Amino acid sequence: MSADIDLSSEAALAIVGASADAVILVDEAGNIVYVNDRAVELFGYQRDELLGEKVEVLVPDKLRELHRHERGDYHGQPHSRPLVSGLSLQALRKDGREFDAEIALTPVASGDKTYVCSIVRDLGAVETSEAYFQNLLESAPDAMIIIDHSGRIVISNGQAERLFGYSRQELFGMQVEQLIPQRHRTGHEQHRRDFEASPSVRPMGNGLELAGLRSDGSEFPVEISLSPVRSVDGQLVSSVIRDVTERKQMESELISARQSAERANKANTAFLAAASHDLRQPVQALSLINGALRRTVKNPVAQEMVLSQQQSLDAMTNLLNSLLDISRLDSGTIEPQIEEFPIKRLVDRLSAEFARQAGQKNLLFEAGGCGAFVRSDPNLLSEIIQNFVSNAIRYTQQGDVKLTCEECGDELWINVSDSGIGIEADQIENIFKEFHQIKSAGTNKEGFGLGLAIVRRLADLLGHEVKVTSTPGSGSCFSVCVPLARSPREQDDTAPAPVHVTNRADASGFIILIEDDTAVATAWELLLEAEGYNVAIAASAPEANAVVNHMDRVPDLIISDYHLLDGSTGVQAISAIRERYDTTIPAFIVSGDTSKIIDDARALHNCIVLSKPVNTDQLLQMATVAVESGEVPVE
Numbered sequence: 001m002s003a004d005i006d007l008s009s010e011a012a013l014a015i016v017g018a019s020a021d022a023v024i025l026v027d028e029a030g031n032i033v034y035v036n037d038r039a040v041e042l043f044g045y046q047r048d049e050l051l052g053e054k055v056e057v058l059v060p061d062k063l064r065e066l067h068r069h070e071r072g073d074y075h076g077q078p079h080s081r082p083l084v085s086g087l088s089l090q091a092l093r094k095d096g097r098e099f100d101a102e103i104a105l106t107p108v109a110s111g112d113k114t115y116v117c118s119i120v121r122d123l124g125a126v127e128t129s130e131a132y133f134q135n136l137l138e139s140a141p142d143a144m145i146i147i148d149h150s151g152r153i154v155i156s157n158g159q160a161e162r163l164f165g166y167s168r169q170e171l172f173g174m175q176v177e178q179l180i181p182q183r184h185r186t187g188h189e190q191h192r193r194d195f196e197a198s199p200s201v202r203p204m205g206n207g208l209e210l211a212g213l214r215s216d217g218s219e220f221p222v223e224i225s226l227s228p229v230r231s232v233d234g235q236l237v238s239s240v241i242r243d244v245t246e247r248k249q250m251e252s253e254l255i256s257a258r259q260s261a262e263r264a265n266k267a268n269t270a271f272l273a274a275a276s277h278d279l280r281q282p283v284q285a286l287s288l289i290n291g292a293l294r295r296t297v298k299n300p301v302a303q304e305m306v307l308s309q310q311q312s313l314d315a316m317t318n319l320l321n322s323l324l325d326i327s328r329l330d331s332g333t334i335e336p337q338i339e340e341f342p343i344k345r346l347v348d349r350l351s352a353e354f355a356r357q358a359g360q361k362n363l364l365f366e367a368g369g370c371g372a373f374v375r376s377d378p379n380l381l382s383e384i385i386q387n388f389v390s391n392a393i394r395y396t397q398q399g400d401v402k403l404t405c406e407e408c409g410d411e412l413w414i415n416v417s418d419s420g421i422g423i424e425a426d427q428i429e430n431i432f433k434e435f436h437q438i439k440s441a442g443t444n445k446e447g448f449g450l451g452l453a454i455v456r457r458l459a460d461l462l463g464h465e466v467k468v469t470s471t472p473g474s475g476s477c478f479s480v481c482v483p484l485a486r487s488p489r490e491q492d493d494t495a496p497a498p499v500h501v502t503n504r505a506d507a508s509g510f511i512i513l514i515e516d517d518t519a520v521a522t523a524w525e526l527l528l529e530a531e532g533y534n535v536a537i538a539a540s541a542p543e544a545n546a547v548v549n550h551m552d553r554v555p556d557l558i559i560s561d562y563h564l565l566d567g568s569t570g571v572q573a574i575s576a577i578r579e580r581y582d583t584t585i586p587a588f589i590v591s592g593d594t595s596k597i598i599d600d601a602r603a604l605h606n607c608i609v610l611s612k613p614v615n616t617d618q619l620l621q622m623a624t625v626a627v628e629s630g631e632v633p634v635e
Contacts, residue, residue, distance in 0.1 A: 016034075016036055017036045017037060019036060019038060019119070020038065021038060021119045021120065021121050022035075022036065022038045022039035022041075022042045022043070022119070022120040022121070022122075023035070023036040023038065023039060023117065023118070023119055023120075024036075024039050024050075024055065024058075024117075024118045024120065025108070025115050025116070025117055025118075026055045026115060026116045026118065027113065027115055028075055028113065028114060028115075030054050030055050030056065030068070030071055031052055031053070031054060031055075032050050032051055032052065032053050032054075032055055033051065033052075033115065034051075035047060035050050035051070039120065042093075042120065042122060043058055043091070043092075043093050043094060044093045044094035044095055045094045049094075055067075055071070055118075056068060057092075058091055058092055059090070059091065059092055060090050060091075060092045060098050063090055074105065074116070075114070075116075078107035078114060078116070089101050089102070089103050091103075091120065091122075099122055099123075100122075100123040101120050101121060101122055101123060102120070102121045102123055103118055103119065103120050103121075104118070104119040105117070105118055106119075138157055138158050139289055139522065139523065139526065140157065140159065140286070140289060140309065141159065141282055141285060141286050141289075141519075142159060142240050142241065142242050142286070142309070142312070143156075143157065143159040143160035143162075143163040143164070143240070143241040143242070143243075144156065144157045144159065144160060144238070144239070144240055144241070144305065145160050145171070145176070145179075145238075145239045145241065146229065146236050146237065146238050146239070146301075147176050147236065147237050147239070148236055149196060149235055149236075151175055151176050151177065151189070151192055152173055152174065152175055152176070153171050153172060153173065153174050153175075153176055154172070154173075154236065156168055156171045156172070160241070163212070163214075163241065163243060164179055164212065164213075164214050164215060165214045165215035165216055166215050170215075176188075176192075176239075177189060178213070179212055179213055180211070180212065180213055181211050181213050181219055184211065192237075195226060195228075195237065196235065196237075199228030199235065199237070200228070201225075201226070201227050201228070201307070201308065202225060202226040202227075203225050203308075203312060209221070210222050210223065210224055212241065212243070220243050220245050221243070221244050221245055221248050222241050222242060222243060222244060223241075223242045223244050223312075224239055224240065224241050224242075225239070225240045225308050225309075225312045226238070226239055226308075227240075227304050227305065227307065227308035228304075229300075229301050229304045229305070230300065230301075230304075236301070238301075238304060238305050238308055240305075240308055240309055240312055242312070281517055281519075281520060281592065281612070282519075283313070283612065283613040284520055284523070284590075284592070284612045284613045284614065285517075285519045285520045285522075285523040286309075286313055286523075286613075287313060287523075287613040287614060287615075287616055288520070288523035288524055288526065288527045288614075288616060289523045289526060289527070290306060290309055290310055290313055290616070291527045291530075291616025291617070291620070292523070292526040292527040292530045293306045293309070294306055294310075294616075295527075295530045295531060296530045329454065329457040329458070329461065334380075334461065336376075336377040336380055336461060336462055337377050337379070338375060338376060338377055339375070339376075339377070339378065340373055340374070340375050340485040341373065341374065341376075341378055341485075342371070342372070342373050342374075343370045343371075343372055343373070343374050343405060343412065343414070343482070344370050344371055345378075346378055346381065346382055346385070347367050347370045347385075347403065349382075350382060350385065350386065350389075351365070351367050351403075354367070354389050354393075354401070354403070357389070357390065357393050358393055358400075358401055361393060361396070361397070362398070363393060363396055363398070363399065363400060363401055364399070364400040364401070365389075365400070365401050365402075365403075366400060366401075366402045366403070367402070367403040367404075368402075368403075368404060369404050369405045369406070370403070370404070370405040370414070371405075372405060372407060372412050372484055372485075373484065373485035374412055374482045374483065374484055374485055375482070375483045375484070375485050376462060376464070376482050376483070377462060380458050380461070380462055381462070381464075381480070381482065383454070383455075383458060384455050384458050384459060384464075384466075384480050385403070385414060385416065385480070387451040387452065387454060387455050388416035388455070388478040388480075389401060389403065389416055390451060391451060391452065391478070392416050392417070392418035392420060392476070392478070393418075395418070395420040395421050395476075396418045396419055396420035396421075396475070397420070397421075398419070399418070399419030399420075399475075400418070400419055401416065401417070401418045401419075402415075402416070402417050402418075403415070403416050404417070407484065408481075410483065410484050411481050411482065411483055411484060412481070412482050412483075412484050413479050413480075413481050413482075414479065414480050414481075414482060415477055415478070415479045416477070416478045416479070417475060417476070417477040417478075418475045418476055418477075419474070419475045420475050420476060421472070421473065422470045422471050422472040422473050422474055422475055422476055423468070423470040423472065423476055424472055425470075428468050428470065431452050431468075432452045432453060432455070432456040433453060455480075459480060464480050464481055464482055465480070465481040466478070466479070466480050466481075467479045467480075467481070508532050508533065508534075508627075509533050509534070509556035509557065509623075509627035510533070510534045510535075510536070510551075510553060510555050510556050510557075511528055511533050511534070511535050511536075511555065511556065511557045511558070511559060511623070511627075512535075512536050512538065512544060512547065512548065512555045512557075512558045512559070512577065513525065513528070513535055513536070513537050513538070513559050513560075514537075514538050514539070514540070514541075514543075514544045514558070514559070514560035514561060514564065514570060514573045514574075515537070515539065515559075515560070515561045516539040516540065516561065516563075516564050516565035517561070520561075521537050521539070524537075524559070525537060527616060527620075528623075531620055531623075533623075533627075536551070536555075538573075539564065539565045540564045540565040540566045540568050540573070541564060541566070541568035541569070541572045541573035541576055542566065542568070543565075544560075544573045544576070544577060545573075545576050545577070545580065548577055548580055548581075554581045554583065554585065555577065555581075555585055556585075556586075556626070556627040557585065557586050557587070557588070557623055557626050557627050558573075558574050558577060558585055558586070558587040558588070559587070559588045559590065559623075560573050560574055560587065560588070560589055560590070561589075561590055561591065562589055562590070562591035562601055563591070569600075569601075570587075570589045570591075570601060571589070571600050571601050571604055574587045574589070574604065574607065575604075584605055584606045585606075586606050586607070586626035586627075586630060586631060586632045587604065587606065587607040587608075587632070588607070588608050588609075588610055588619070588622070588623075588626075588632070589601045589604070589607060589608070589609045589610070590609075590610045590611075590612055590614060591609065591610075591611065591612065592611070592612040606631060606632055607632060608622065608632045608633075621633075
């Protein structure tokens, strides 16, 4: 199927011209009608020398007749052919040198004519680590600026240019205060001097109201994370800047909806539920790019920037997940799956993460006395306990956090106690409201005040009682009451043991990636190739089928989005590929959709459904297991 474009479109030509790959447009007679700057550079011709020439001028002599024949066949049945890892072709430069290339073909309709757009990539080009890092930096969705000790900009990326409206040449050497409204500049200079005197990482989401100033004089709200960076030129400061206009508007709408009539509240939650996929997509791209960065960059300055970006990503992911959880709970789309299970199974699964969180603050975490069987939804009950422990760790500066269980009649009380700051009696009910946080000197300011609001909704949904006791200055105890199972079953000793693997630098295998969002697909490719995998990309089920027709080996793993470009689904794409090879290839389906319509994905054999944004470390561990064993790991 050909794409319909207007060849005279300045916007289309500008996009093509900016491509990092060589782009060549050929008419039905095989004449070259357009080349971008990268094509001119790659083949060594002047632009005028190529325009009007047969495309075979770029093919070695021994292959030209074959190429003319294949071109005729292609025009008879035009179709998209994506860049495919391992498909090596020969190309010819003006000076007579041949090189290996990957070539993607796309039919392009304009009026009553059909052209072929070729994207050519030199397989022999070897990037330096610095160039590769720069490529990843430019792929980041956030603006990034680094300033020196005098407050002058020394490094910026393309997103910074687009965000503030200045060219990179204009930004270089500019005093950073020029990007701030006039009324804030004096105060900002003092903040900068204070930061220089006592540098520390400042993540996004710390509650500061900040604004940026574009070149046209317009202002916009921003969140900024800061990270001190040491270099041979002295102390630098790395800033990650995000335009939060839409998020601020969303927060305002959420708060307004909470205070307004029920009809407005339902409309707001319905909007969030419908927008779940689109909200998760940019977070997914950022998560994947960050994972690729952590596996490739070695430069200390780059590592500092990656750490700063990861902290920003964690804050954004937590807020997004919390908002969507609130939305789903308020809209009634979550249905508990009640079962009988040993509470120890849940506690053991979470204890390692709890101990790690506590250890980061030099706190002791203890769990014991949890041997009973209960009736509940294990996933929703797990979320309640996770919120209890996370809050306990956040508001405890020294001492310990304990998780204990106490049987009382036909009920089990699960208690999380801490030696933290405690809560005043008149504030206990307020802590379960949205965006409410306890304010106390010295406490961690991370979080958004949504965890306990989610706990209250989950407890109401499950019919579990929640209780809080606290002594200011001495600590608190959060408890949830769960019904005991009437006839406890023995634990299933035949259950498969969890697979423990570590990230490896020498991962190998062939993965088919099916993703219709170009930015997300690029981020996936960067992450997987950085880990050592060969990757072939498609945007739909039919395109994936076309890709495998060019393959001479069975894929080791399929990773697919659920909703694809042409209305097809990841289930259809995976099923078609499996049928083509007559084998149940392990598969991951990644989706931001939380509705019931993806239940068919959960029913697919040898397949795991992962929610966006994925944890890149966990995903790569699972990919290792799937590629080596041919079976997806037990979650």
